[in-house]
Amino acid sequence: MPAKIERLHNEPIITVVWTDPANVKQDMPESWKEVDRLIGQDESGVYCITDLRGLNMDIPSTIAGMALQRERRPGSSADPRIRSILVGSGIFLEIVTKGVRQVRGANANLPLFSTMEDALAYAREQIRK
Numbered sequence: 001m002p003a004k005i006e007r008l009h010n011e012p013i014i015t016v017v018w019t020d021p022a023n024v025k026q027d028m029p030e031s032w033k034e035v036d037r038l039i040g041q042d043e044s045g046v047y048c049i050t051d052l053r054g055l056n057m058d059i060p061s062t063i064a065g066m067a068l069q070r071e072r073r074p075g076s077s078a079d080p081r082i083r084s085i086l087v088g089s090g091i092f093l094e095i096v097t098k099g100v101r102q103v104r105g106a107n108a109n110l111p112l113f114s115t116m117e118d119a120l121a122y123a124r125e126q127i128r129k
Helices: 024-038 059-069 091-104 116-128
Strands: 003-007 013-019 046-054 082-087
Touching: 003 024, 013 024, 013 116, 024 059, 046 116, 082 116
Parallel strands: 013 046, 046 082
Antiparallel strands: 003 013
């Protein structure tokens, strides 16, 4: 799978770092299974930071990814145990962000950062609150 997925030691933070080549329809659901495996059954408030900077996003894969989000699978950004954060930039990422917000609800918070360091700092700040 073209994603490195890990849970940070002693923190409710999971990082998912994507690289090309990726097949969204195949690889995204596999990544969700791994994220789900890393979250405890009764656990909530886990931050999942997804770094999309390593992907060449195009219109078909962006649309496919948004369609998959609507399935609301465990481990996906629609999972109520997860607080999603995105890392990246560009028009396709803005489209993804809007799509995820639609799946999670109009008032869903989906922070977007240009670096993993900023995303981690944000997650840690939210955990301290």
